[in-house]
Amino acid sequence: EIVLTQSPGTLSLSPGERATLFCRASQSVSDNYLAWYQQKPGQAPRLLIYGASTRATGLPDRFSGSGSGTDFTLTISRLEPGDFAVYYCQQYGSSPNTFGQGTKLEIK
Amino acid sequence: QVQLQESGPRLVRPSETLSLTCTLSGDSMKSYYWSWVRQSPGKGLEWIGYVYFSGNTNYNPSLRSRVTISVDTSKNQFSLQLTSVTAADTATYYCARNGQQWLVFLDHWGQGIPVTVSS
Numbered sequence: 563e564i565v566l567t568q569s570p571g572t573l574s575l576s577p578g579e580r581a582t583l584f585c586r587a588s589q590s591v592s593d594n595y596l597a598w599y600q601q602k603p604g605q606a607p608r609l610l611i612y613g614a615s616t617r618a619t620g621l622p623d624r625f626s627g628s629g630s631g632t633d634f635t636l637t638i639s640r641l642e643p644g645d646f647a648v649y650y651c652q653q654y655g656s657s658p659n660t661f662g663q664g665t666k667l668e669i670k
Numbered sequence: 671q672v673q674l675q676e677s678g679p680r681l682v683r684p685s686e687t688l689s690l691t692c693t694l695s696g697d698s699m700k701s702y703y704w705s706w707v708r709q710s711p712g713k714g715l716e717w718i719g720y721v722y723f724s725g726n727t728n729y730n731p732s733l734r735s736r737v738t739i740s741v742d743t744s745k746n747q748f749s750l751q752l753t754s755v756t757a758a759d760t761a762t763y764y765c766a767r768n769g770q771q772w773l774v775f776l777d778h779w780g781q782g783i784p785v786t787v788s789s
Contacts, residue, residue, distance in 0.1 A: 595773065595775070597775040597776075599776075605781070606764055606766075606779035606780065606781055606782050607715070607764075607776070607779060608779070609769065609775060609776060609777045612769055612770075612775040612777075618777060619777075650714075650715060652715070652774075652775065654773055654774040654775050657728075657731075658717060658730045658731060658732070659717050659774040660717075661714055661715035661716070661717075662714075663714050664714065
């Protein structure tokens with residue numbers, strides 16, 4: 563199965579700053595079937611991005627996804643207080659689909 | 671809007687069967703695939719499997735021998751059964767909707783139900 567490694571493990575930034583989160587796959591992700599989720603404490607994950615770069619319905623354009631093959635990036639251009647959470651990547655191009663271990667985005 | 675709600679026992683004895691139900695409101699089960707995902711501190715997020723409204727299923731190979739997912743469209747529900755549970759099956763279990771046919775990106779999630787396996 564494909565192993566996804568997210569970096570950094572923790573990212574400390576201030577509101578208004580730009581966040582860049584990375585997801586590296588152990589082998590190429592078929593058709594760039596890569597999704598990103600946000601999870602806040604006590605809540606279910608929330609879909610942000612699918613197909614590596616397509617924003618989920620209603621997601622502000624401050625969030626963007628990019629990448630292909632084995633290397634993917636989630637960028638949040640101007641952090642707002644509600645953006646501080648844990649972010650997961652997931653590949654769904656190969657069975658079984660798998661998730662990364664998460665990046666915690668915390669307020670500096 | 672689409673809402674999913676998990677229900678079932680929160681405590682299961684080792685070697686017994688974990689049984690959970692997901693009830694859908696605000697949408698029809700038809701034309702969508704429906705997944706179960708679990709999350710534990712030790713293993714993170716793990717996809718368990720999905721069911722189509724027709725009853726077709728696909729399971730994670732790591733759990734396939736112990737998992738059954740079924741659907742009851744008349745009740746707008748789908749269910750998870752996991753047999754021969756151990757402490758390693760302790761997790762929060764989520765039901766979710768596949769975002770595009772069988773592709774397992776998940777665009778709607780239930781709130782999750784914590785399940786503990788313990789005697």
